[in-house]
Amino acid sequence: MKKISLLVLGLVFVTFTSCKKEEKTETPTETPTEVKGLTIVNDSTKVKWTGFKTTEKVAVGGSFKQIELKDVKTGSTPQEVLEGVAFSIPVSSLFTDNEDRDSKLKTIFFGTMKNTELLSGILNFRDNQLFMTLSMNDVTKQIPLEYTFENNLLSMKTTLNLNDFGGGTALAAINKACFDLHKGADGVSKTWETVDIMGEVLFQ
Numbered sequence: 268m269k270k271i272s273l274l275v276l277g278l279v280f281v282t283f284t285s286c287k288k289e290e291k292t293e294t295p296t297e298t299p300t301e302v303k304g305l306t307i308v309n310d311s312t313k314v315k316w317t318g319f320k321t322t323e324k325v326a327v328g329g330s331f332k333q334i335e336l337k338d339v340k341t342g343s344t345p346q347e348v349l350e351g352v353a354f355s356i357p358v359s360s361l362f363t364d365n366e367d368r369d370s371k372l373k374t375i376f377f378g379t380m381k382n383t384e385l386l387s388g389i390l391n392f393r394d395n396q397l398f399m400t401l402s403m404n405d406v407t408k409q410i411p412l413e414y415t416f417e418n419n420l421l422s423m424k425t426t427l428n429l430n431d432f433g434g435g436t437a438l439a440a441i442n443k444a445c446f447d448l449h450k451g452a453d454g455v456s457k458t459w460e461t462v463d464i465m466g467e468v469l470f471q
Contacts, residue, residue: 311469319459321451329363345421346392356386379437380404406432423466
């Protein structure tokens with residue numbers, strides 16, 4: 268009888284211990300690494316342009332050496348950093364690596380326009396699109412920009428039609444001043460009203 272009792276107790280003990288839940292050792296949850304905000308690399312903002320001459324549409328390139336950004340935000344994306352940013356570009360900083368051309372563009376082309384000591388504008392992002400509100404020759408227009416962001420470099424581009432900014436008189440003036448230089452093989456002197464604009468901003 269004692270043997271049976273001991274056997275029963277042993278079975279109860281085994282059943283109890285086998286049904287006991289194992290205590291789980293919880294692995295401490297790692298605190299997510301804080302996402303650092305993007306900042307613009309000093310003096311990394313660039314604006315380049317390409318104009319065209321002759322009926323064959325020969326490219327003439329240049330840049331602006333000074334660009335000032337105001338109201339730069341803090342954020343983890345270029346959109347957050349540059350939303351609503353105002354920019355100003357002194358026309359005096361125009362550079363084509365040709366002093367005679369630089370002088371003519373500053374004094375004749377831009378000199379014919381109104382209030383063009385500075386080219387100014389604002390950048391806005393809307394529905395994953397980028398827009399530039401540009402003021403030139405006392406005319407303000409909103410222009411869509413194509414953009415990409417790769418390897419911390421934001422690249423932007425668009426094409427301006429100078430006639431949209433009342434630039435007809437300025438175009439005629441620069442074409443007259445560069446009449447022979449803007450002649451192609453057909454003997455026709457032409458200065459195109461379209462200008463390609465490229466911009467870059469490097470982040471870190």
